[in-house]
Amino acid sequence: MTDSIVRGHVNMGGSSASPSTSAHGRRMDQDISPANRAEASDSSKTETKRRRVSTGCLTCRRRKVKCDETHPVCSQCQRLAVECIWKDTQQYSNKSIRSCRRACDQCRISKAACSFHDPICTTCERKGIDCTWKLAEKGSTPPPASAPAAGDELARIEPIAPDRPILHDGNVKKLVSIYFFRVYNVSWHGFLHRAAFIQRLHRGQVPRHLLTSVCLASAIVLGLDAEDCKTRLADCHRQISEAIISPTLDLLCTILNIIYCEMAVGRRSALWMLSGMANRVAMAHSLHLPGDDSMPGGETRRRLMWACYCIDIMVTGKQTELASFALDRIAIQLPLDERSFMLRFKATTRIFRLPWQPPSEAERGREGMPAQGVMLFALSHSVLKYLAVAQWEQPDLPGSQFQSCQMDLLAWRDSLNAALECTEENVFTRIEMGQSTAFYALHLRYNWAMATLCTSALQRPSELLNVDWHRQIMAVCQESWLSIADVGDTLLSADPDFVPEDPTRKSCFDSEYTMSMSTHVCKQQFWSY
Incomplete structure (x- = not known):
């Protein structure tokens, strides 16, 4: 009786298994195929090896023996009287940080993947921005910059x-x-x-x-x-x-x-x-x-x-x-928009011809500020050519050169997409992009061209013109002159310190460029805008 109790105690607490457990184990072994058994064995060895590599001392890892991980000297190194070397945890934990610091400043600020190519990485080259590495050496990250x-x-x-x-x-x-x-x-x-x-x-x-x-x-x-x-x-x-x-x-x-x-x-x-x-x-x-x-x-x-x-x-x-x-x-074709040029996107724009037809909805996004500026230069040139014959032409007749110039200018204005309209939101965007002067000049040139065109037509004696047409053109002329000041007010409301930085074009804020109804002044000062 005593022996059976002792044997039962040993069977439950020792390494030997009970009959039921042993039978269950034999059935499990029979169910596992040799291939699965080999795979499980390899997986167990890999996990053990990974634990040893990641936690043992460097001396035991080089000797490929098990380390008991006793700090500062493990039992294996103490028994052999050799130096017990441990890896620098701070060095390895900062590995990803050092890798981030090797990236250029722009990729670190925008958290983009950097190719580490000095002097210019692939990401900065694709975006068309400067590639600097000063912050990468200092290890400090400044706040993101939008411009x-x-x-x-x-x-x-x-x-x-x-x-x-x-x-x-x-x-x-x-x-x-x-x-x-x-x-x-x-x-x-x-x-x-x-x-x-x-x-x-x-x-x-x-x-x-x-x-x-x-x-x-x-x-x-x-x-x-x-x-x-x-x-x-x-x-x-x-x-x-x-x-x-x-x-x-x-x-x-x-x-x-x-x-x-x-x-x-x-x-x-x-x-x-x-x-x-x-x-x-x-x-x-x-x-x-x-x-x-x-x-x-x-x-x-x-x-x-x-x-x-x-x-x-x-x-x-x-x-x-x-x-x-x-x-x-x-x-x-006309120039592409700035984003496509900067990012090297291929696109197709129209070939510019006069009389000008507004673009389709699919083409509006491709014709950005450079293309609109070129078209407005050409339309302004047609206005300037009209000034040479304005005193001999009857402007209120259908098909006249005045009617052609006015229709082209109005079609250009109607073709502007939402991003090029003179609104405070667009002004803020252009200021951030460094395009405030170009944006200002674009709208200023249009209003100046329309005002000059109408002013020259109104130089004809009013008794020779249709009364309703004369009244309509007078209203358009006044609106164009006032719009010149409105464009400046819109930019000044967004940036009180705004000053046009184009030395090739004088500012409409100068006293000498006040509203003048003289055709001679229009001819001489037209290209100053």
């Missing part, structure tokens, strides 16, 4: 002394950043692809004359002295004369930037020769014909051609026989 930090660059830039070269190492990168934030978006200057240019700059592939013109345009925005600017422009002209033997697209970009600088310092006499030189380079590369369709190269070619066209009609004015390019000879 390029051109304002910060202004505070850190060193003064440009008259005897100091414009391409000073400490200022080149900052001046390039300012160029793309404050010069690039103005009028027809958006022909350089930001990411591609910065990548070429880091590789040392930007010609000296192009880099000099970019930095000089930025220095003018910063308030470079006019006399110092003229001295530096003379050096740029020498570089252009040396490179004109083999004209390239980089040289064309340089000439267009120099035109911007010459207009900024008030030397409009040089525009005629520079514009003719730019047009010849454009013709040499056949930019007015369909060609390269790659991105961003093909879009850069189109934007360069439209920039030459805008400058050409601005310089020649109403004297169409002196223009190098007629609109019907330009067989390329």
Whole structure:
């Protein structure tokens, strides 16, 4: 009796199993196939090995023996009298943090995947933004920025002394950043692809004359002295004369930037020769014909051609026989919107012709501010040509040149998408994008063109015009003049410190540009807007 009790106690507490348990175990072993048994064994070994690798000391891990994980010296190392080395837990726990710090500043701020390519990563190149690595070395993360930090660059830039070269190492990168934030978006200057240019700059592939013109345009925005600017422009002209033997697209970009600088310092006499030189380079590369369709190269070619066209009609004015390019000879599509150009998205826009037809709903999103600016330049040019014959034409007759110009301008206004309408919400968006001056100029040019057109038509004696038509055009004229002030009020309500930064165009806030009903003043000052 006692022996049976002892044997039962041993069977329950020892390693041997009860008869029922043993039978159940044998049935389980029979149900498990050899393949499943081998897989379970391998899985158990892997889990054991993973636990040993992750928790044992480094000495035992190298010897491939089991460690009892006794700190600071385990029993195995104590028995063999060897050094017991443990991994640095802080070092391994911060591995992901160090990996994050190796990313560029922009990818860390936006929490995007960085390719770690210095000087410009793939993500920044695709987005068309500067790729900096300063914060990655310091290990600090600033708050996200919604716009390029051109304002910060202004505070850190060193003064440009008259005897100091414009391409000073400490200022080149900052001046390039300012160029793309404050010069690039103005009028027809958006022909350089930001990411591609910065990548070429880091590789040392930007010609000296192009880099000099970019930095000089930025220095003018910063308030470079006019006399110092003229001295530096003379050096740029020498570089252009040396490179004109083999004209390239980089040289064309340089000439267009120099035109911007010459207009900024008030030397409009040089525009005629520079514009003719730019047009010849454009013709040499056949930019007015369909060609390269790659991105961003093909879009850069189109934007360069439209920039030459805008400058050409601005310089020649109403004297169409002196223009190098007629609109019907330009067989390329309008520029893409800025987002598609920056992100290298291929899209198709229309070929611009007069009389102009509004785009379809599917085409409206593709024609952004650059395309609208080009079309408005051409429509303004048709208004300027009308001024030459306004005193001989009967404007209230159907099919007159006045009616054609007015219908084109109204069709252009109706074609603007919601993102380009003059509202406070859109103004805030353009300010963040650095496009407030271009947005202001777009609406200002339209209202100025419509006001000038109506003003010139009203110079005819009222007794020769239809009474109802005369009253209607008078109302349109007054509305257009008042809209010029409304555009400025809208921008000032969003940004009280707003000042147009385009030196090629005078501000409507100047006293000399008050409302004038003189046709002569309209002719002389039309292109000042």
